[in-house]
Amino acid sequence: MGPAATAYFYSLVTKMTNAQREQNHLELLIYSKPSIPDRTEFILDQCKENPLYPMLEAGKTLTSQGADLIAIPCITAHYFYEQLVKEIKIPIIHVIKETVQYLKEHRIQSVGVMATNGTIGSKLIQNELERNKITIKLPSKEKQKFTMDIIYDNVKACRPLEMEKFYEVSEELKREGAEVILLACSELSIIKGMRNIGSGFLDMMEVLAMRSVLLCEGELKEEYRSLISK
Secondary structure (H helix, E strand, C coil): CCHHHHHHHHHHHHHHECCCCHHHCCCCCCCCCCCCCCHHHHHCCCCCCCCHHHHHHHHHHHHHCCCCCECCCCCHHHHHHHHHHHHCCCCECCHHHHHHHHHHHCCCCEEEEECCHHHHHHCHHHHHHHHCCCEEECCCHHHHHHHHHHHHHHHCCCCCCCHHHHHHHHHHHHHCCCCEEEECCHHHHHHHHHCCCCCCEEEHHHHHHHHHHHHCCCCECHHHCCCCCC
């Protein structure tokens, strides 16, 4: 939903597609609508403006323009997934289910989650992991505040990254036994795109981009079949 996340998602789809010339790339319709109210604030009852209605408007506009499939590069927005699919008449990729399926295929048994308060409070990811018998590790209260600082005070505010906070969160999750840490917010995905953050991370935006390429019958570059950082 954020413009930086939208731009990054488009760059990922382009990088992941094995295209020998520009005509081999996928056709994308991009509806960047940063005026959509903050999803986390609504989920946590900190504002009354419901993001669902402008999201529905955007989805219906894309449908009318000929889209065959919708990808939402905002993890927290999947809180509204069931309501969206009732109203929008084309498929919408469910990035959380796709990510958990990817974890299962790679036999990951314990996962740490870095996400917004809204995503964690909604239990969207936790419920899907539990259904698939994958152990969940969440940051402590202090480290969750660090995660929100990185997302809102750094990336969304276009300010310098406080990477020491990022690593304090990820190291805590690893100490608790997480084999892989999910970057479950598009702003965290942007950080991975800018920096070498080390091994053991799975970027949910990369999962979304990968599935977008494959579901639209594009050819995926071989190096993007393995998404857990090494």
